[in-house]
Amino acid sequence: MPSARIAVIGAGAVGGYFAARAAAAGAEVWLCVRRAFDRLVIVSTGADGGDVEAEVPAEVVTDPAKLPPYGFDWVLLATKAHQIPAVAPWLTAAVGPGTSVAVLQNGVRHAERVAAFAHPDQVLPAVVYINAEAERPGVVRHRAGGVLQVPDVLLAERLAERVLTAGEVRLTEDFATAAWTKLCVNSAANTVTTLTGRRLEVLRRDDVAQLALAIMKEAVAVARADGAEVPDGLPEFTVRRLRGQPPGAGTSMLYDRLAGRRLEHEALIGAVVRIGAEYGVPTPTCVTVLPLLAAISDG
Ligand SMILES: NC(=O)c1ccc[n+]([C@@H]2O[C@H](COP(=O)([O-])OP(=O)(O)OC[C@H]3O[C@@H](n4cnc5c(N)ncnc54)[C@H](OP(=O)(O)O)[C@@H]3O)[C@@H](O)[C@H]2O)c1
Structure with missing residues (x-):
């Protein structure tokens, strides 16, 4: 199967980290941002206690019109919940009939938040377990964790197989x-x-x-x-x-x-x-x- 093409809307702490994981798994990653940066870097703490920087291969775009017209397999939505209205142009441009949308946010009723852009069957809600912080645009400090808890549905398996790994996408029946x-x-x-x-x-x-x-x-x-x-x-x-x-x-x-x-x-x-x-x-x-x-x- 060809590698997945994904758009990350909200390339902050959570979005930046999972963009990096998706790129590591071979996905083609597009970062949809409002403040431009040249490259995404994930900073973590190395064995000697110093900072370790890893650059993420990804396209950075600031204008929804610049997204490729050929459609995305996945959108990872990782803004804060109240920022969804502001990213409506990104969601409109990136979500097509064949796109699945993973909502990587705190709270409940994730699918309702994106109902204007995606059918509930296209939406995978995720509870995020991570400790990360966006230090500035393009720089994410990852302290610990990096797991998505998701409902046990077909989309979850697809996310684990094509974008992340089974260890990062944990299924829950409830x-x-x-x-x-x-x-x-x-x-x-x-x-x-x-x-x-x-x-x-x-x-x-x-x-x-x-x-x-x-x-x-x-x-x-x-x-x-x-x-x-x-x-x-x-x-x-x-x-x-x-x-x-x-x-x-x-x-x-x-x-x-x-x-x-x-x-x-x-x-x-x-x-x-x-x-x-x-x-x-x-x-x-x-x-x-x-x-x-x-x-x-x-x-
Ligand atoms: N961080 C954690 O450790 C953690 C852990 C568990 C759950 N969560 C949850 O995960 C979700 C994401 O949190 P986060 O910590 O990743 O937040 P964050 O670091 O603030 O990232 C949000 C990103 O969305 C971007 N954004 C906002 N409005 C935008 C717009 N109009 N166009 C383009 N980009 C826009 C922000 O860009 P700007 O930089 O330009 O503002 C920022 O990069 C939240 O629901 C949070 O509660 C976070």
Whole structure:
């Protein structure tokens, strides 16, 4: 089979890393960016503790009209969730009837986010497990991980065979539970760090830990109403785990706040409020903190 042709929309931390993995697997990679750079470099830590740089063979384009007209096998969508409207011209140009779209984002209901561009059968949602950061356009620091958890469907096998590897694309029979479990954690961890402007060490305060527990308990109730089998004790276990994180460890929404970028709050905690309302599950703590995050994002 010829190598896959893929477009990466959102060539930041996640998009840049998986673009590199796809190129390593032999794919023809097109990076769709708004701030031009000459080459994509993945920086990791070598055995001696120093930086190791790997250049990724890929085409970099800043104009959707410059994409090749012959169609893509895959689009890897790896913007933040709220940035999807801004990349609509890229999605329109890159997604054809034979294109599959992997949505590499946090949150739940990934296919709904791209419904205007792709039929649900074309969409593969993915829960991303990685620790990476875009240091500047074209430079991604990869710290750990690099696994996509995806539903056990035909598209997942195709992604594993043609774009990545089976080790990088992990199938789960219960994707809703996988996505909701991560969202329960993110809804609390990202919220308390972003509101306080502090790293995860802030959870060592008992009052902040109580707030995180309240957020997660609401998220768990909504997850269960939505059909996810989130494990018992997840909030308490998560708080204990987060309290033990190394000094300096933060969250993606905190990093966005510190960098003055808009926040992903609608996908991370707005979703709990919205989907809770659909099922009549009360989410008073999430409802209270959501406007604060929105105000920080606007500012
Ligand atoms: N980073 C992690 O370790 C990690 C781990 C798990 C899950 N996630 C999730 O993965 C998703 C992606 O996160 P990320 O950390 O990779 O974000 P990121 O580093 O901020 O990357 C997003 C990329 O999208 C680009 N973009 C935004 N608007 C665009 C536009 N109009 N045209 C072209 N490009 C545009 C940004 O370009 P600019 O540089 O020009 O802004 C940036 O390169 C999020 O849902 C996040 O929550 C991230």
